[in-house]
Amino acid sequence: MSINSVLVSPNMSLLSTMREQLEDMQRQLSTGQKAATYGTLGPGRTQSITFRSKISEINGYLQNTDVLNMRISLLDKAMGRLEDIPSEASAAIDPNTYNIDSTGTTTGQKGAKIALNEVIGLLNSEADGRYLMSGKTTDTKPVVGMNEMLYGTGSKYGLQKVVAERYTADLGTGKLGRLNLDNPVATPDTVTITRQGTPPSAEFGYKIASASASTTDTTHIAVTPTTGLDSAGDTVNTAYGVQFGANLQAGDSVSLELENPDGTKSTVKLTATLTSPPGEGQFTIAQDTSTTPPTVDVNATAANFKTRLEDSLKIEAKTTFHAASMMRASETFFETASGGKPQRVDVLDPTDNSQLATATGLRDGTDTDTVDWYVGYNATIDPADSATSPRNDVTARVDTNITVGYGVRANEAAYTEMVRSLAVMTVAEFDPKAGTLGDPNATTDAERQQNLKVEKARYSALASRVDGVLAFADGSQKPTDIHTEIAVSGNVAKSAAERQTNSKTTLQVMLDGVEGINKEELTAQILTLQTRMEASYTTSMMLNNLSLLNYMK
Numbered sequence: 001m002s003i004n005s006v007l008v009s010p011n012m013s014l015l016s017t018m019r020e021q022l023e024d025m026q027r028q029l030s031t032g033q034k035a036a037t038y039g040t041l042g043p044g045r046t047q048s049i050t051f052r053s054k055i056s057e058i059n060g061y062l063q064n065t066d067v068l069n070m071r072i073s074l075l076d077k078a079m080g081r082l083e084d085i086p087s088e089a090s091a092a093i094d095p096n097t098y099n100i101d102s103t104g105t106t107t108g109q110k111g112a113k114i115a116l117n118e119v120i121g122l123l124n125s126e127a128d129g130r131y132l133m134s135g136k137t138t139d140t141k142p143v144v145g146m147n148e149m150l151y152g153t154g155s156k157y158g159l160q161k162v163v164a165e166r167y168t169a170d171l172g173t174g175k176l177g178r179l180n181l182d183n184p185v186a187t188p189d190t191v192t193i194t195r196q197g198t199p200p201s202a203e204f205g206y207k208i209a210s211a212s213a214s215t216t217d218t219t220h221i222a223v224t225p226t227t228g229l230d231s232a233g234d235t236v237n238t239a240y241g242v243q244f245g246a247n248l249q250a251g252d253s254v255s256l257e258l259e260n261p262d263g264t265k266s267t268v269k270l271t272a273t274l275t276s277p278p279g280e281g282q283f284t285i286a287q288d289t290s291t292t293p294p295t296v297d298v299n300a301t302a303a304n305f306k307t308r309l310e311d312s313l314k315i316e317a318k319t320t321f322h323a324a325s326m327m328r329a330s331e332t333f334f335e336t337a338s339g340g341k342p343q344r345v346d347v348l349d350p351t352d353n354s355q356l357a358t359a360t361g362l363r364d365g366t367d368t369d370t371v372d373w374y375v376g377y378n379a380t381i382d383p384a385d386s387a388t389s390p391r392n393d394v395t396a397r398v399d400t401n402i403t404v405g406y407g408v409r410a411n412e413a414a415y416t417e418m419v420r421s422l423a424v425m426t427v428a429e430f431d432p433k434a435g436t437l438g439d440p441n442a443t444t445d446a447e448r449q450q451n452l453k454v455e456k457a458r459y460s461a462l463a464s465r466v467d468g469v470l471a472f473a474d475g476s477q478k479p480t481d482i483h484t485e486i487a488v489s490g491n492v493a494k495s496a497a498e499r500q501t502n503s504k505t506t507l508q509v510m511l512d513g514v515e516g517i518n519k520e521e522l523t524a525q526i527l528t529l530q531t532r533m534e535a536s537y538t539t540s541m542m543l544n545n546l547s548l549l550n551y552m553k
Contacts, residue, residue: 018533022526029519029526051507058504061398065497068396071127072406072490078125078132079483081118086418086470086479089115093425093470095463098456104432108463112425117146119418123410133410135377135393142376142410143419149373150427156371159333160427162344166329167322168356169204169345170261172196176313177258177321178205183306187243189298191306193256194226194239201360202232204345206321207259211240214253219245221252231360242305244298248285250274254305258316260324262331262465268312270305283308318454323461326424327469332362334373334420337411338380342370373419374411391485398496404489413477421469428462430455 092111099107123143125132134142143149152158157165172178178196195208213221221244228238242254253271260266273282286300332343346363347355365372382388393407433439435452442448472478 014536018529018536022529022533026526029523047510051510055504055507057400058500058507061500062497062504064396065398065493065500068398068404068406068493069490069497071130071132072486072493074125074127075132075406075408075486076483076490078122079479079486082122082415082418083479083483085115085119086472089422090467090470093463093466095460095467098459100430100432100455102432104430106430106459108459109426109428112422112466113146116419116422116426119415119422120146120149123415123419131376133376133408133415135379135390135407135409137377138394140376142374144371144373144375148371150423152371156369157344157350157365158371159330159373159423162333162342162365162370163326163329163424163427165345165350165356166261166332167325168353169359170321170325170328171317171357172205173354173357175317176310177317179208179313181306181310181313183302187241189245189302190241190243191302191309192239192241193309195230195236197231197358197360199228200230200236200238202230202234202236203361204261204359208237208240209257209259209265210237211242211254211256213242214251214255217245217247218243219247221245221248221254223254242302244296244301244305246296246298248272248296248298248301250285256309260321261328262324263328264320264324264465266316266320268309268316270308270312272301278304278308281312315454315457319457320461322458323465326428326462327465330420330424334411334416334423336372336374336378337409337413337416339378341365342372344370374409376409376411378409378411391489396493398493399500402492402496404493404496406486406489408482408486412482414472414479414482417469417472417476418479421466425462425466428459430459 089111092115093108097107120143123133124141130138131140131142132138134140148158150158151160170177173196174180178201180192180194180196182192182194184190184192193208193211196205211223211225213223215221221242224241224243225237226239226241227235230236230238240256250273251271253269255267255269258266258268269281270283271281272285273279274285274287275282276284278284283305284301286297286304287294288297334342336342341364343362344350344365345356345359346361347359349355377393380388381390386392389405390407390409390412391405393405393409395403395405395407397403431439431441431451434441434455435448437448439448439451442451
């Protein structure tokens with residue numbers, strides 16, 4: 001064996017090892033990683049796997065939060081606008097301002113229609129093909145178009161027809177709000193006010209809350225109630241008798257407190273007067289002039305009272321009562337939360353007014369005969385069970401133990417109230433010819449003015465009710481309530497994201513400590529290794545040129 005082979009082989013092996021070390025160090029310097037595989041990472045491999053797993057989990061939460069923030073941002077904008085619309089619409093729907101154009105549309109109705117169209121658009125807000133206010137069914141547009149909602153489509157009734165049939169049902173057969181007035185032959189000094197039906201309907205027409213006289217002296221006026229059961233089985237006032245006595249005098253009065261279909265109260269008060277014809281809110285005391293001094297003709301007075309009461313009820317039926325009927329119809333049509341359906345009068349033939357006038361209750365509309373204005377997710381909501389809350393229709397996990405709910409349904413109470421009030425105002429009908437020479441229902445100026453007064457009174461009654469709903473003053477859910485809940489969810493997600501980001505930063509530092517390198521140290525090590533390798537190469541070259549002759553020299 002040659003001398004140089006004996007001496008060079010170990011040195012070459014050392015050079016090969018150093019070259020491998022240099023290549024690994026250069027890889028580390030370029031990748032920033034200590035090892036190319038977990039197997040070569042040594043004892044730090046377990047920590048590396050743990051840290052990477054946790055960072056991956058955090059990245060998933062942060063991605064969820066990013067998507068959630070985007071959707072909540074869009075919800076925030078839509079909900080902010082939904083909070084502003086009620087006050088703006090209410091300002092346009094002024095009960096004291098009756099301006100009507102030639103088509104029969106008032107200024108208030110124009111404002112309501114514009115607002116309704118915007119509300120529907122906001123309730124149908126979407127993001128990336130997902131509807132934000134449709135509950136779990138994010139692929140379903142929650143609210144039907146305005147025209148379909150108001151006027152129906154094909155054989156399906158919209159709000160306008162449902163309101164009209166309800167009003168016919170509320171009026172009853174005599175068109176006095178299901179009240180019958182009678183002046184019996186057997187008791188000609190008495191007028192009876194009786195609710196129609198046996199039993200009277202618990203749903204339609206007036207309910208007689210009370211009746212009273214201004215005096216307790218029954219020789220002036222005696223008011224006698226009759227009670228019974230209504231169609232719901234509740235004990236109610238079914239009739240009142242008003243008997244006039246010989247001592248009746250001017251200034252005595254009778255007050256009839258009536259409950260309208262929407263639950264509001266109206267009072268019809270008639271005061272006795274000796275004047276003939278009587279003024280508004282009065283009835284004439286008939287006198288028997290065959291006696292000296294003249295005495296009260298109680299029978300004729302009762303007839304006068306009946307006539308004037310009927311006149312007053314007719315006006316009420318066209319004004320306040322009509323507005324109340326419309327509001328109740330809109331309520332039963334739009335309140336469909338928790339799986340409900342729009343309701344309408346329960347009759348075999350809704351085009352038969354005689355059936356409507358004697359109907360006793362409501363029925364659910366079907367998919368073939370009534371428009372369902374909200375078609376999104378509509379499962380039952382139990383206030384005692386938070387799991388059924390609309391917020392939990394759509395959720396996102398933003399931390400290990402934190403799930404944020406941000407679901408919204410367009411038929412939640414606050415939005416339903418907004419839609420129904422604007423919708424009922426939009427479909428109301430007013431006569432543009434009332435008070436003009438073209439009024440077909442009047443022949444004298446007095447009649448024309450009376451008809452205009454009725455139109456104004458009905459508009460005012462309806463506008464006042466709509467404004468009341470839009471004020472959300474009865475303690476019911478407000479648009480701000482829903483917005484606040486969504487905002488809270490957004491804040492929870494934001495706080496979780498901040499914690500996750502901080503945790504990720506800490507974990508990344510720890511992971512870098514396990515997997516990463518110190519560039520300064522590594523660079524110094526590379527330079528040292530290169531120096532050693534250069535020395536080894538020089539030595540190897542010298543040994544490679546060595547021979548026995550040279551060695552012996």
